[in-house]
Amino acid sequence: MNMNLQQQTEKANTAVQEKSKEIRTDYRLGYHIMAPANWINDPNGLIQYKGEYHVFYQHHPYDENWGPMHWGHVKSKDLVHWEHLPIALAPTEAYEKDGCFSGSAVDDNGILTLIYTGNIFVDREKDILDQSQCIATSTDGIYFTKEAVNPVISKHPEEGSGHFRDPKVWKHADHWYMVLGTRKEDIGKVVLYKSKDLRKWEYLGVLAESDGTEGYMWECPDFFEIGGKHVLLFSPQGIEADGEKYQNLFQTGYIVGDFNYDTLEFSRGEFQELDYGHDFYAVQTLLDEHGRRIAIGWMDMWESPMPTKEHGWAGALTLPRELSLTPDGKMAMNPVSELELLREKSIDLSIDKLDSESFDTGIREDLLEIKVDFSLKDVTADEFGLKLRCSEEGTEETVVGFDVTSSKLFINREKSGKGVSGVRKSKVELKSDTLTLHLYLDRSSVEVFANDGLNVMTSRIYPQTSSLGLQFYAKNGGVQIKDLNVWKLKDIWKERE
Numbered sequence: 001m002n003m004n005l006q007q008q009t010e011k012a013n014t015a016v017q018e019k020s021k022e023i024r025t026d027y028r029l030g031y032h033i034m035a036p037a038n039w040i041n042d043p044n045g046l047i048q049y050k051g052e053y054h055v056f057y058q059h060h061p062y063d064e065n066w067g068p069m070h071w072g073h074v075k076s077k078d079l080v081h082w083e084h085l086p087i088a089l090a091p092t093e094a095y096e097k098d099g100c101f102s103g104s105a106v107d108d109n110g111i112l113t114l115i116y117t118g119n120i121f122v123d124r125e126k127d128i129l130d131q132s133q134c135i136a137t138s139t140d141g142i143y144f145t146k147e148a149v150n151p152v153i154s155k156h157p158e159e160g161s162g163h164f165r166d167p168k169v170w171k172h173a174d175h176w177y178m179v180l181g182t183r184k185e186d187i188g189k190v191v192l193y194k195s196k197d198l199r200k201w202e203y204l205g206v207l208a209e210s211d212g213t214e215g216y217m218w219e220c221p222d223f224f225e226i227g228g229k230h231v232l233l234f235s236p237q238g239i240e241a242d243g244e245k246y247q248n249l250f251q252t253g254y255i256v257g258d259f260n261y262d263t264l265e266f267s268r269g270e271f272q273e274l275d276y277g278h279d280f281y282a283v284q285t286l287l288d289e290h291g292r293r294i295a296i297g298w299m300d301m302w303e304s305p306m307p308t309k310e311h312g313w314a315g316a317l318t319l320p321r322e323l324s325l326t327p328d329g330k331m332a333m334n335p336v337s338e339l340e341l342l343r344e345k346s347i348d349l350s351i352d353k354l355d356s357e358s359f360d361t362g363i364r365e366d367l368l369e370i371k372v373d374f375s376l377k378d379v380t381a382d383e384f385g386l387k388l389r390c391s392e393e394g395t396e397e398t399v400v401g402f403d404v405t406s407s408k409l410f411i412n413r414e415k416s417g418k419g420v421s422g423v424r425k426s427k428v429e430l431k432s433d434t435l436t437l438h439l440y441l442d443r444s445s446v447e448v449f450a451n452d453g454l455n456v457m458t459s460r461i462y463p464q465t466s467s468l469g470l471q472f473y474a475k476n477g478g479v480q481i482k483d484l485n486v487w488k489l490k491d492i493w494k495e496r497e
């Protein structure tokens with residue numbers, strides 16, 4: 001480990017530890033990845049290394065607001081129980097003086113290698129940046145050394161600009177490949193590189209770029225094969241809202257296509273959103289030893305209200321989700337099966353037919369998993385669903401519902417508590433007459449996996465600690481429930497204390 005890096009990470013660890021003693025726990029999550037205190041954003045360096053899952057994240061250890069980026073670090077044997085590790089990276093060198101930005105990790109013959117962006121603000125007001133790509137290595141998976149060859153890519157290609165960041169690296173045949181996000185004027189793009197040794201990189205060209213309507217900057221790209229196709233995941237900035245689509249400040253989505261490693265051509269389809277909730281960005285994936293493509297995103301959105309800041313922390317990552325591609329080119333996301341380990345106890349609840357505008361289940365919990373299958377065969381209601389974190393007097397609730405006439409799933413945050421509001425909708429293309437809903441509630445987060453993972457919504461909510469009710473409802477008619485299961489979930493962070 002470099003001397004300076006050791007000093008800076010130790011200082012940062014101490015700052016976070018100190019701050020963690022002061023944070024308020026009202027909105028703290030029970031089973032999601034968070035820092036012990038202060039700010040986090042993108043997931044970084046997702047990898048299964050020596051049998052354990054490692055997740056790093058963009059972290060500002062000194063404040064609950066974004067600032068000079070460090071890399072925080074957690075690991076897990078089962079994708080459920082996470083353990084905090086010392087901060088892995090701190091900005092110490094001239095080429096990264098304004099932060100160690102997002103990037104990825106690879107296992108290079110037993111050496112855990114992080115590939116990340118060194119950030120320099122040339123003129124912050126005018127948004128002029130000078131970004132380069134760097135590497136840091138570790139043999140124990142905990143302490144890292146920044147290599148003397150840094151930066152390994154010091155300048156952006158002609159087709160890009162100083163906005164040149166978020167390297168995602170993978171191996172194909174006997175070469176490493178890297179995708180990076182960049183922009184030229186107002187066209188967002190992803191560029192491609194190749195290397196034999198992770199240190200010398202050859203520029204191969206533009207993999208894909210905006211057609212003029214798909215954003216001015218493409219952040220956090222990821223590129224992989226799935227279901228016989230190649231998928232480019234990325235987070236574009238600057239796509240205009242279009243009806244119910246692209247409602248958040250920035251988007252995260254994918255394009256499906258075919259890629260040929262010889263000609264380097266990527267014939268691509270259209271951009272599609274991956275998650276339709278209020279809070280999902282900068283997703284990254286890993287391929288694990290079971291061949292699963294697992295995605296984790298940042299469970300917040302730039303510039304959205306984050307009332308947790310007053311409590312000494314901000315930001316969390318989503319649950320790990322397994323990706324799959326349908327034959328018609330749609331990405332499905334479902335919670336990884338290991339999450340069943342979170343179930344503390346099954347709660348007895350039986351509803352065969354729902355025909356009440358407000359059915360109180362009697363359940364009062366803030367850590368829940370709910371699986372429910374609605375039969376749409378003889379549905380007469382024009383809307384149905386459930387309400388989470390309801391207050392006793394009815395002023396607070398978060399509604400997850402289905403509008404039968406328009407076939408839209410929605411999440412309504414108008415009464416979800418402090419700071420937040422707004423409705424998000426997602427068109428459901430049903431394959432049968434059953435609507436499946438799989439929902440995770442974790443105090444200040446809701447993740448809904450509907451229609452077998454084809455309609456996913458992730459949103460943060462900030463109700464009062466006393467708002468704990470769970471209700472079901474159907475409007476102007478009824479709906480049959482085929483199957484219903486509710487579990488109270490564990491708090492993995494409290495278990496560790």
Ligand code: FRU
Pocket residue numbers: 041042058069101102117165166219220281282
């Ligand atoms: C995405 C992003 C990345 C960048 C990082 C900085 O949310 O803007 O492009 O590397 O955050 O924290």
